[in-house]
Structures are given as structure tokens and as C-alpha cells.
Amino acid sequence: MKILSIETSCDDTGIAIIKTSGKKRPCFDILSNIVSSQVKIHQKYGGVHPTLAKREHQKNLVPVLKQALRKAKILKVSSSKYQVVNKNRNKKLEKILIRERELYQKLERFFKKYQKPKIDAIAVTKGPGLEPCLWVGVNFAKALSYYWKIPIISINHIKAHIFVNVLTGFKNRQQLTVGDFPAVCLIVSGGHTQLFLMENFGKYKMLGETRDDAAGECFDKTARVLGLGYPGGPAIAAYAAKSKVKSQKSKLRLPRPMIYTKDYDFSFSGLKTAVLYQYQKSKIKNQKYKQEMAKEIQQAIIDVLIKKTIKAVKNYKAKTLLLGGGVIANKELRKQLKEKIKKEQLNLECLIPDIKHCTDNAVMVGIAGYFRWRNGKIDNWKNIKAEANLRIR
């Protein structure tokens, strides 16, 4: 089957088309994966501006859709030069996209020009995320589902980050099986820092989460303090990599908030404040200082994430560790986590997505969509709502 998937929960407009074969032992083939990043637009705010992001999604969705269909070789121009315009259908479409006028106009032109593609299902992120952004994606998916008469599956963004791990190839399989549980999942991004236990399929237990800023947010905000640009994660990582000062020898020392607490919660706002104070106090603010500081920021975040994750793995005797979210793209974190697992001699299968599948993308939505579809979880397009605070259940 072919799934068209849509991701607009934050500042990336993503559309992917994946092909799956073999129901019992699914195999995924990524036919296209288009991500239109809005980084340049949000740069000057040092974070994502929701209203601007919504506007950009409206602008980008149809061009990104076209690109995704073309790359997957399923974009076909309609044969009849003058397609019969079904006024009722267009009226309904207008109603679905009543709050997305610009998107409606673009989509109407698109429908006039192109045929219905050979797609079996549409998967869309319904939450968690920025509400205005989520709604654009959801309404767009509804419009496609209604117009093309294709079933729709709504997806939890966090579960999408988890399920994309199957692409890594799991003991030569592209799916989880009962024997892989219990699994511990760590999802770290600009909006989330969550650690939870997956006891079985569909059985999740939240172990802990951030009490204030997400780890990605801490990267973004501290990078701003140092004047390194946005998004902060890759900027801090690049500066850190240039520092020649060994962490143990560094005179800079930042706190590792909540590292020794008994729970699995996190807190990163104190780290951000500590960076701000130290930076303001420091007389030297040259490149070397910034590189050393970036290295210490990165290490403080890595230390806390690894400590709590390994504690959860041990306490719950996890057989599998699943990682996801933008911060997992951090090479140092990936390296140090693997080293720690080796050092502790944990009998653990640790899955880390490809870097391109860590930050937001629609492939992950399609994969999660497939597994939901296989469980018969098809939604009625009329009932799907964006849920900014959707929780893992």
C-alpha cells in the first residue's frame, strides 16, 4: 500500500510517500520525503513564531505535496483539458478550509490540474504541537481525504518519533515484536523531553518529563545567549566540536539539573539561567570561550539525559531503547550513549533513527500511520481535531 503523510506540528512542512509491502513482516520503501524548513523565517525570533509558522505552512503545503508526488512518480496531469467543476464539492472544500483561505485557493487549482494519485491512506499529525500549525495540516489532510475519498489516520507526533525507529532495521526486521518489550523511549526535541516505558503495543507509561524547558529549547536559548544563531542545537554542536579544551580540564562548570533526583523528570531552565549569568560575568567573550561554553552546555544536557535514561533501562529491565526527536540528531549524544551502554554491559537493543529522521519529518508519520492502519484505526475525517496537548496513552 502507499501512504501519503503530512507533518506540520511545528515549523517544518513535511510530506512523504511511503510504500509498504508484506503485512506480517512489513518492509518500508520511502518514495519521497520532502521537508520545507522555515528556519530562516524564525531565526530573528530565536524560536518558532506560531502565527508566522501557520502562514508558511499554508504557503508551502501544496508545492510540497506536488514535489512529494512528483518524486514518488505519481503526479499525473488530468487528461481532460476542461475538467468538470463540481460546484458542491468545491463548496464543501471551501468549508473545510474556511480558516485557510490561501491554502484553499492553491488546492482548488491543484485539483483542477492533477488527477487523483494512487494512494491508499493519508496519515496526519494531530498533536502534540503548536495548535495553529497542527490545524493547517489536519484541515489539509481532511480536504484531501474528502476530495479524493481516501481514508485518513490521525497520528500522535511523539509516537511517530518512536515508530520511525523500525527503519533502522531491527534484527533484520522493520517492526517491533512482543519479545522486544519492555522498551524505554526517550523523546527529546524543541518542544518535548519525555521518558516513557512501552510495556507492550499500545501500552505506554510516562516515567518522567521536563518540568520547564525542553532540552532542545535549552540548546536554542543558550545558543541565543552566546549569539550563535538558530536553531541552537546544531550551532552549539558545531561550536562544541571546535573546542580543544578537554571537558575535565575546563574551568567552566555548569549545573546538571535534577541529575540525582529519584524521579525521571528533567529541568533545563536553570541551566539556561546559569549560562546567561556566567556569560554576562565573563570578561572574555571570544570564539575560544564560546566554543568551550558550547561544549559544557552540550555535555551538561547529555549527562542528564544519559543518566536518567540508563536508570530507567536498568530499573525496568528494558530489552529495547528507542530514541527520537531533534536533539537525538546530536552526534556527541549518540556516541556517548552507545559508549555508556557498552561500558555498562547492558543487554539492550538500542535503536537510533538516521539523523534525517530525528528532526521533524513526515516519513515518521507515515510509518506510525501504517501500524495504526494495520490495527484498523481509521478515523472519520469529519471528527479529526488538532490536539495541541495530546498525551501518550
Ligand code: KG4
Ligand atoms: O523534533 P524537532 O525537529 O522539532 C520539535 O518537535 O521540536 O526538534 C527540533 C529541536 C531544536 O530545538 C533543535 O535545536 C534541536 O532539535 N536539534 C539539535 C540538533 N539538531 C536539532 N540539538 C542538539 N544537537 C543537534 N545536532
Ligand code: ZN
Ligand atoms: Zn518533533
